[in-house]
Amino acid sequence: MVGKPSDEAGDSSSISDEEWQAFLRDSELGASPAPKEPSARARMVTERLRHQGEPEGWRTGPTPRDMNGRTRRRQVWSALGVLLALGVVAVALRPSLLPGDPLGTGEPKAAAVSPLPAETAAPTAAPGAVPDQAPTIDRPFAGSPALAWADGEAGVVLPVAEAVGSAPKERVSKALELTRKLLVGANLESATLRGGRPAAALSVLDPKQPHLLDDLDAFLRSPDRTHDPLTLFSRFDPDETRVVGDVVKTRGRMTYKKSKHNGVTVHADYTFVYPVRPAEGPPEVTRTIVRRVIDVEIPDPAHYDVTPGRLLLVRYDEALFNSACDVYDGFLHPRFKSAEPTAPTQTGPTEDPYDRSKGIGEGSTSDSCGTASRI
Structure with missing residues (x-):
């Protein structure tokens, strides 16, 4: 066995x-x-x-829990990869998005500027020098003293209304408000700037003032050297020029006094700075500057044949900077460095368009088209 x-x-x-x-x-x-x-x-x-003992899943592979966890990690890393790729593209298009300009693009940083208080009296001198920076689409007021000015209508500040002579406080207040509406409609309203009819500005003028509205309509309809709407309205040819952005810088002051017609006279002195670019072609930005001085009046309707609540236009003067000379088609024509000159060259004296310490034409004996010392 x-x-x-x-x-x-x-x-x-x-x-x-x-x-x-x-x-x-x-x-x-x-x-x-x-x-x-x-x-x-x-x-x-x-x-x-x-x-x-053998480790869990040593022969059979990871458990469903492990597979799900690994899948989630792959999804997270995929999403992060997409975001990283988008960030690289954004920085490639706009290197200025990186803080500190690490790529050395050389783009100057926007300087912090404190807004100026409202102007209540004539300044004693022109604004000081500012950093020499070229305007761009994103920063149209770079290199301009107007960077510290108010935006649009906010720059048209009304003084406190008080009774003057026989004109009660209410009439003075109405005259100030109508003057503001005239300035805004003639120089800031988008339809006016695009070359349209300045309806809001015309609506505050007295139709009983002899020839005024008829003359202004003729100026707008058939402009020429002696009938130029630019004497009262700021207008650009939309086929040639576009205003950049929604902001026009404004600075000035308004005062009032008793008029000789037992009413109130309002004196307004304002400068408007328009950033503009060509309607077509390279995105070059420049600025056109317009200064306007107007006197308007509301007489006593009890003694004069006037329309209550309307203005009589007594005086209007203007100074235009960076607009082609001897062109009388009713539009402002800014000069761009990238464009070939097609209009006569400025031959008049050089003036600082930001200098509000002097009156329009003060110190100048020439009627020729002047040159702006800076824009």
Whole structure:
């Protein structure tokens, strides 16, 4: 009878009793060779692995939880990659978006400018020098003293209304408000600047003032040297020039006094700075500057044949800077460096358009088209 083998180290066999009995039966029938006993080294390795255990998923791959977590991480990194790519594109298009100009684009930083208080009296001198910077679409007032001026209508500040002579406070207040409406409609309203009819400005003028409205209509309809609407209205040819942005810088003052017609006379002196660019072509930006001085009056309607609540236009003077000379088509024509000159060159004296310490034409004996010392 064949005996059951034993381990070399004296331990019991790793073959079970059932397997041994099956071997004996097969041996008698000659059906199978004896099972091979594992070596002691093989059993030691097997036993060591059994005690150490296999890591979770060592053969079957990561669990669904791990797969989901890894997928989420891939999605996060994909989103971050898209954002990073967009950021690179944005910086490539606008290097100024990077703080400190690390790419050395050389673009000057916008200087912090404190707004000027409202003008209540004539200044004693012209504004001081400002950094020499070229205007751009994003910064149309760079390099201009007007950067510290008020925006548009906010620069037309009314004085406190008080009764003057026989004109009550209410009439003075009405005269000031109508003067403001005239200035805004003639120099700031977008339709007027685009070359349209300055309807709001015309609406405050008295239709009973002889020839006034008829003359102004003729100026707008058929402008020429002696009938020039630019004497009262700021207008650009929309096929040639566009105003940049929505802001026109404004600075000036308004005063009033008793009129000789038992009413009130309002004196207004304002300068308007228009940033402009060509309607077509390169996006070059320049500025046209217009100074206007007007006197208007509301007489006493009890003694004069006037329309209540309307203005009589007594005087209007203007000074135009950076607009082509001897062109009388009813439009301002700014000069751009990129364009070939098509109009006569300025031959008059050089003046500072920002100098509000002098009156219009004061110190000048020439009627020729002057040159702006700065724009």
